[in-house]
Amino acid sequence: KQVQEFFGDYYAINRDLVSLNVPSCAPLMRGNWDQKLFDRITSGVLAVLLAMKRRPVIRYQGKSTLCERLASNVKDCIKQDSGLFDFRRNEPCLLVILDRREDPMTPLLTQWTYQAMIHDLFGINNNRVVMGEPKAGASGEKEKDEIVLSMDADPFFNKNMYANWGDLCQRLKQFVDEFKKKSDQTSNIQSIDEMKNFMRDYPEFRKMSGNVSKHVNLVSEIGDKISERDLLNISVLEQEMACYDSHTAHYEKLVAILQNPKAQPMDCLRLVMLYALRYEGNPKNSLPELRRLLEAKGGPADKLDLILKYGGAKERHTGMFHKEGMSKIVTNLTRGFKDVNNVYTQHEPLLKGILEKIASNRLSTEQFPFVPEFTPQGGSKWKPKQVFIFILGGATFEEALFVNAFNDPSNTNNSANAMQDGGGGVGVAQAANLVGLRRKEKEDVHCVLGGTSMLNAADFLREVDAIYA
Structure with a gap:
């Protein structure tokens, strides 16, 4: 028997996306220092690095005092607890700390991929989505419908979370048709063997029924919002x-x-x-x-x-x-x-250019300086295998889409077209093309995106308002 320590001061959203669930960084950004908040952010960044089992080279947004201070604090904490970061197999890792204020445009844009649209229109909080008007519950109090979205427990969501609006509607129709076909089969049970097969498959059938109902309702609500708000x-x-x-x-x-x-x-x-x-x-x-x-x-x-x-x-x-x-x-x-098809997918977040430059070893040391004592050995030839990009002020699901495409540019089956049947969006295929990295340039570089929170337009506007309140 042995006791093991796990570092969980962060919330894993996707396989390459994490959030600290910090509701607001306004005190730090407006200059009213909040040491407790700053320590929470530092511990979250350290927890992700420990979970990745990496002791990183550290770079930060050069003109951001807050990024520089966080980078320096992460360095000091790693030095203080150097034993925790003494990994036997320590592949080259790069931590890049960015300031949301460098790209205020991305959080303001309407999103057109499934996961991003849900967060933009309803908000995703710890994999839960609250929809519709409150209804009277068993206790008599008004309650809202809550939907759970998990890429691990929901095969349809896992397959289509990066699908654009047009492709999503088509795939949902295929999903409903598949369920209807299975449902019709269950209504024609005529023998003991068919009954046994039905009972064997019933749990999966019932799970599929709930999944179909969930996504039909969700996509229907999204469609209503799109029409209602033009x-x-x-x-x-x-x-x-x-x-x-x-x-x-x-x-x-x-x-x-x-x-x-x-x-x-x-x-x-x-x-x-x-x-x-x-x-x-x-x-x-x-x-x-x-x-x-x-x-x-x-x-x-x-x-x-x-x-x-x-x-x-x-x-x-x-x-x-x-x-x-x-x-x-x-x-x-x-x-x-x-x-x-491209009119809804033209925008490229600032993160895209940063990823390209990291992969090709062209990231400016003037704009993104190294933290002293945590510079790479090997000079200009040094290249990371793991990259952790952390955005102070919150990340977006559009940026997460580009990170996913960066990690797997061959994954072009998830989204082929940006606009079909009156819908629109950024697809994984197009994001992969926008990233535009040759395989020999990218090699085995893998990126994880993190943020103090996951922003939608409403969250972002509240944060801006809170900073200058």
């Missing part, structure tokens, strides 16, 4: 503003949406925030007029200044918006005509 049209403009400059066209489309009675105030707020981030330095910026229209819509126009304080040009240092030549602009403008 998210297809809103998402097209989101993607356009996230990916390229076209001020006049974007302004006209944005005004049209703000004047559309179907558009909801919070969706309009997200759009105007994206406009503010994209055209912050544009001399033709029409933010005052958009602010007026947002107020008329009933949206909280006072929140617009907060997004620029949080992640405006002065706060960013790694280039969320890339300068584009005329040929690139023309390519983007015509992309919708040549390949309609």
Whole structure:
């Protein structure tokens, strides 16, 4: 017999995604130091490293004081408890600590893959999703329907969590047809042997029945939300503003949406925030007029200044918006005509570029310096086998999609098309293509993504508001 210590100060969401379930980092980000919160984040990062059995080389977002402080604290803790990190087989591992403020755009975008959509529209809390209006329970108190989503216990979710909206609807139909076929078979029992077979298979049949019902209800609710909020049209403009400059066209489309009675105030707020981030330095910026229209819509126009304080040009240092030549602009403008599938999948989070540079050993030491004493041996030729990217301020499921595609670019069966039958989304196949890594360049690099929390747009807006409250 022996006693073993397990380090569980984190919550494993997917096979390559973890969260610390820290509800807010606002005290740290606004300068009101909270040592207890800081220690909780540090212990969570250390727990993931211990679970991976890795003593890492550490890098951090160079212009972020908070990232630098966390990186230094992780280093000190590893040195203090060096015995815990003395692993016999210690493959090269890299810990990269990022600041959410470098990419405030990704959490604002509408999501179009199954897991990401569920979190965006309803919220996923410890694999549980609460849906619908409260209903009277056995005790008389109102209770909401709660759905459990687990990639380990739910084969349909495991297979389709990265599927885009169009593919998801098709696969759900196939799933329902398969269940209906089995159900029809059970209604024609005519012999003792058939009865025995039915009783043998009944537990699996009953489990499948519950699974079908769960996903049909969930997808139905998602479809209602998409229609109710006109998210297809809103998402097209989101993607356009996230990916390229076209001020006049974007302004006209944005005004049209703000004047559309179907558009909801919070969706309009997200759009105007994206406009503010994209055209912050544009001399033709029409933010005052958009602010007026947002107020008329009933949206909280006072929140617009907060997004620029949080992640405006002065706060960013790694280039969320890339300068584009005329040929690139023309390519983007015509992309919708040549390949309609791409209009919902154009955006690439900042994380994508960081992953590419890590895999090809091109990550800037100026933008992402090493922590002293935790620099690699071998200089520029050193290359990690394991990468743990941790985002202070929260990660998103869009970024998790890119990490999954990075880890398994051959997994192209999960999502072939971005838009089918009026749906849209980023698929694993397209994310793999966007990552664009040659196998010889990537080799055996494996990445785990972590964050203080998992953000959706509503969580992100509350966090920004809390920082400057």
